[in-house]
Amino acid sequence: MGPGSARQREADAHRRATSAQQTVRTERARPVSATPGRPPKHVSLPPKYRDPRSGATWSGRGRAPGWIAGTKLERILIQG
The missing domain is CATH 1.20.5 (Single alpha-helices involved in coiled-coils or other helix-helix interfaces)
Incomplete structure (x- = not known):
């Protein structure tokens, strides 16, 4: 070589x-x-529940936030 x-x-x-x-x-x-x-790895979902005190929202997926504890979901359901 x-x-x-x-x-x-x-x-x-x-x-x-x-x-x-x-x-x-x-x-x-x-x-x-x-x-x-x-499908894409992360899809943003519209919020399904709203905290009446703070205005925080939750889509209903994943771990429930602390503000939901002891609340009936029907009361905080976002109408729409």
């Missing part, structure tokens, strides 16, 4: 590394919703 072979291998390695870096940048830049067949 001559000196030309080493330079060629180095150039090939550089080209592969640059290609891999470009792929990573492209993948990061792609929006989440661009994944075919899947």
Whole structure:
């Protein structure tokens, strides 16, 4: 193997590394919703319940906030 072979291998390695870096940048830049067949990871839902004292709202999903404790959900349901 001559000196030309080493330079060629180095150039090939550089080209592969640059290609891999470009792929990573492209993948990061792609929006989440661009994944075919899947909904976006985070969907904001409209509030379903409102605290009459503070005006805080809750969508009804996830862990219930502290202000809901001991309250009947029908009383704080947002009509609409």
